[in-house]
Amino acid sequence: MVREIEPPLVQKEFLLAALAEGRRLDGRLPLEMRKVEYIFGEELGCVECRLGKTAVLAQVTATIAKPRDDRPYEGFLLINSEIGPMASSVYESGRASDDEVMITRLLEKSMRRTEAVDREALCIIAGEKVWHLRLTLHFLSDSGNLLDCAAMAGMAALRHFRKPEVEVIGDEVIIHSPDERAPVPLAIHHTPLCVTFAYFEDLQPILDPTHLEATLCEGTLSLTLNAQREICVLSKAGGTPLAADEIMGVVKVGVDRVREMVKHLEEELEKDRSTRVVEVR
Amino acid sequence: MSSSRLEILNDGGLRHDARRPYELRSTSFLLSTHTASSSSSSSSSSGLTPPDGSSTVTQGLTSVQVTVFGPREPKQRSQAAHDRATVVVEVGVVPWAAGGGGGAKRTRGDKRLQEIGAAIRQTFEPVIMTHLYPRSEIAINVQVLAADGGILPTSINATTLALIDAGISMLDYVTSISIGLHLLQPLLDLSQPEELDLPMLVVASLPSSGKITLAQMETRLHVDRFEEMLSLGTDEKSGR
Secondary structure, eight states: OOOOOOOOHHHHHHHHHHHHTTOOTTSOOTTOOOOEEEEEOSSTTEEEEEETTEEEEEEEEEEEEOOOTTOTTOOEEEEEEEOOTTTOTTOOSSSOOHHHHHHHHHHHIIIIITTOBOSGGGEEETTTEEEEEEEEEEEEEOSSOHHHHHHHHHHHHHHHOEEOOEEEETTEEEEOOTTTSOOEEOOBOOOOEEEEEEEOTTSOOEESOOHHHHHHOSEEEEEEEOTTSEEEEEEEOSSSOBOHHHHHHHHHHHHHHHHHHHHHHHHHHHHHHHHSOOOOO | OOGGGOOSBOTTSOBTTSOOTTOOOOEEEEESOSHHHHTHHHHHHTTOOOOSEEEEEEETTEEEEEEEEEEEOOSSGGGOOSSSOEEEEEEEEOTTOOTTTTTOOOOTTOHHHHHHHHHHHHHHTTTBOGGGSTTOEEEEEEEEEEOSSOHHHHHHHHHHHHHHHTTOOBSSOOEEEEEEEETTEEEESOOHHHHHHSOEEEEEEETTTTEEEEEEEOSOEEHHHHHHHHHHHHHHHHTO
16 A cells, blocks of 8 residues: 655644644635535536545446346445545555545445435336446545545435436336436435544544645544434544544534535536526427 | 344333343453463464464454454554554454344455454554554454444454553553434444344443544434434443
8 A cells, every 4th residue: 555655744733733723724714614616517417526626526327227136126326436546646546445445435324325315216117127326436636535525426416317217118118318308306315415524632623624634633523414414424433532522513513514515515406407408398 | 134023122121132221232351362372382383473462352142352463563664653553453254253144245355344444443543552662563353253233342342452461552441332222212232133223323432531432323313312322322331
């Protein structure tokens, strides 16, 4: 595994001194996120999300597959998230680093295990044909906090995606091309989004750490929440020990932030929808 | 396995294995359990180095053995840090351990195991006084011998004991437990069937300060319910 060069001590001291005064190197407040930007692709289901200089491109595709024998009513949602050297030179292709495993597992837990997408709604004919959704995440650039960015890109792509309308007559399945009938959105129960906090000794937590902050911090806490004030995933693996009320404190901050983030995502999706012409015949 | 038919809490307030909600499973903590560690002279003649510390922790039907090697010279030079020890964790599950879990075979490269390993490493790195052992490595080997829910909390408890057995300086003990929630009733120390059915939170804390080093939850739960579970977790662990 390639080990990253540790940042110089001067930089570390400067960062900590600035944080002690409640400032961060990029001028943000401790609990301020970087600017979130969504860039919607030509195709439905293709979204690039940017969080400062971190960028993740998400693409949803759908094919028709045979369901599993023990779950004849359920479609598939496959999340493909491999971090390649494009994001940063510390990631090797083919070999999963600890970070990559964490990101992949957390995404998997927050999107699949919490049933963000109704998988039974992906059924076409029970036991015969179901939709197989594939969410591919391309990590374009890592400037810290890949996880939050990937979660936003993934959920945005799933909500942006439209699957072709299908008609079932007897045993026959007709898939209408988008030119014939307007494609339909996926049935999505909730929009889980992720927020990451970084901890430094004796300092208050900071939201959305940059790459440098993430390397120097003592530990991180990632939370996946939805707008209904539900915690979907909470992951604090080691790092600085915290009291229970400190954890509750960041959970409360997270709840507010996620509500804003979901609102922003919905506005962006609405803006994009208004630019697309759907002809009704 | 149709876990939906399982009655989590019956009318008498007992769980499926006749425990009360806050009752833990029968636990046993054993130190120096690795066979080579008891007779180190005989094994060292065979050329194998016995582990410096080992322990076996059994919680109900879950059993985990941990061996600790180190502080020693790192296997890979590049992994050494000039001012502290590095902690390396390897997690394995014996093929016959996955009871009730559908018999899914887990290999060393499994993402789930890698995640457990990373969680253990990150939990212990700040607790072990790594600055006392510069340029060295502390290797923790976790072997799950029988799995019936709560692999992570059992592994953390076992690792604490194995590190103590190895004589490695630590700031505090680390103790861990899983907490589930059935309707409004929190349950402690979940077994495998309960784990599949209930939202579960794993908490590891330092008993002397009551602070939480690890908290992991994977199921959807309302923030207010979470608050109750978290405070219960820290209370119970400090009682250990």
